[in-house]
Amino acid sequence: MFTSLRLPLIGLLSFTVAQAALAADCAPDQRHGAEVFANECGVCHSVTKGATGMMGPNLAGVVGRKSGSLEGFNYSQAMRNKNIDWQAENIAQLITQPQAYVPGTYMPYMGLASADDRQAVVCFLKEQH
Numbered sequence: 078m079f080t081s082l083r084l085p086l087i088g089l090l091s092f093t094v095a096q097a098a099l100a101a102d103c104a105p106d107q108r109h110g111a112e113v114f115a116n117e118c119g120v121c122h123s124v125t126k127g128a129t130g131m132m133g134p135n136l137a138g139v140v141g142r143k144s145g146s147l148e149g150f151n152y153s154q155a156m157r158n159k160n161i162d163w164q165a166e167n168i169a170q171l172i173t174q175p176q177a178y179v180p181g182t183y184m185p186y187m188g189l190a191s192a193d194d195r196q197a198v199v200c201f202l203k204e205q206h
């Protein structure tokens with residue numbers, strides 16, 4: 078019995094590790110990600126392309142976008158100077174503890190404690206073009 082369990086278990090474990098490392102395989106997380114976004118981010122950010130008037134910059138197309146670069150948004154100097162391209166990994170770092178990742182940021186958010194929630198919301202953002 079144990080031997081028959083071993084192979085799938087190893088497969089499952091390496092899948093989980095790979096997923097944590099790459100934050101890449103998103104399909105199962107889309108729905109949960111949408112919920113996390115609505116609960117944690119949606120009060121300040123829109124993912125409707127072109128929508129303005131929120132406290133935070135529009136996040137449609139944020140994955141692959143240069144930090145602090147959305148035309149017409151009044152970013153902090155800290156975010157302007159960060160000079161990175163937003164990818165799954167660094168968005169996850171930002172939302173873990175915004176003030177630690179971008180000291181002086183205007184993003185008044187304490188951070189998302191659950192790694193699963195971070196992964197899910199980043200997956201959701203990848204699909205918002």
Ligand code: HEC
Nearest residue numbers: 117118121132133134144145152153156172182183184186
């Ligand atoms: C209380 C409002 C608020 C909440 C909640 C919030 N943000 Fe933000 N966010 C901001 C503001 C304001 C900025 C601009 C920060 C700056 O200029 O320093 C920002 C910036 C960002 C950026 C950088 C965008 C860019 O164009 O460089 C990302 C990515 C981001 N937020 C993601 C998120 C995610 C994901 C969540 C939810 C887990 C979230 N934020 C929750 C207000 C918020």
